[in-house]
Amino acid sequence: MPYTNADLLESLREKIxxxxxxxxxxxxxxxVTASSEEVARLPVKSDEEHERALTDLTCPYLGSSGCEVYAERPLICRLFGTSPRLPCPNGMRPVYMVDDTTEQAVHRFLGSTRQVLL
Structure with missing residues (x-):
């Protein structure tokens, strides 16, 4: 049983x-938004980088070669394509989709933590 938000975050990441x-x-x-715990694990981006990404409707961590923080990507990013509620627009998916219990736990975690716009 996780004892801290960091423990819960790791547990959820492993289940997706x-x-x-x-x-x-x-x-x-x-x-997207991410919990402050998740954001604390990411490199700091400037206000200009955040504004440019928001103007372009992208993520400030999206570089020319893809996600610059893939190993530390937020839970919501990990859910994309793994749930029928967040399908990949190109039809990609894992062999087994995320189970409902895990998806609900992710949404409870996100709903119970301070969210920061990336």
């Missing part, structure tokens, strides 16, 4: 299935 995206696709890399 992964899959291989289409190389060069960034269709799900739009502006």
């Amino acid at each position: 299935p992964t899959f291989r995206c289409i190389v060069g696709c960034h269709d799900c890399c739009g502006p």
Whole structure:
């Protein structure tokens, strides 16, 4: 049983299935919010970088070669394509979709933590 938000975050990350995206696709890399715990794990971006990403409706961590923080990407990014409620627009998906209990736990976590716009 997780005792801290950091423990819960790690537990949830481990339960979300992964899959291989289409190389060069960034269709799900739009502006998202993430918990302050998740943001604390990411490199700091300037206000200008954040504003440019928001203007372009992308993520400030989306670089020319894709996600610059893929290993530390927020839970909401991990859910894209793994749930029927957040499908990949290109039909990519893991062999087994995320289970409802895990998805609900992710949304409870996100709803109970301070969210920061990336």
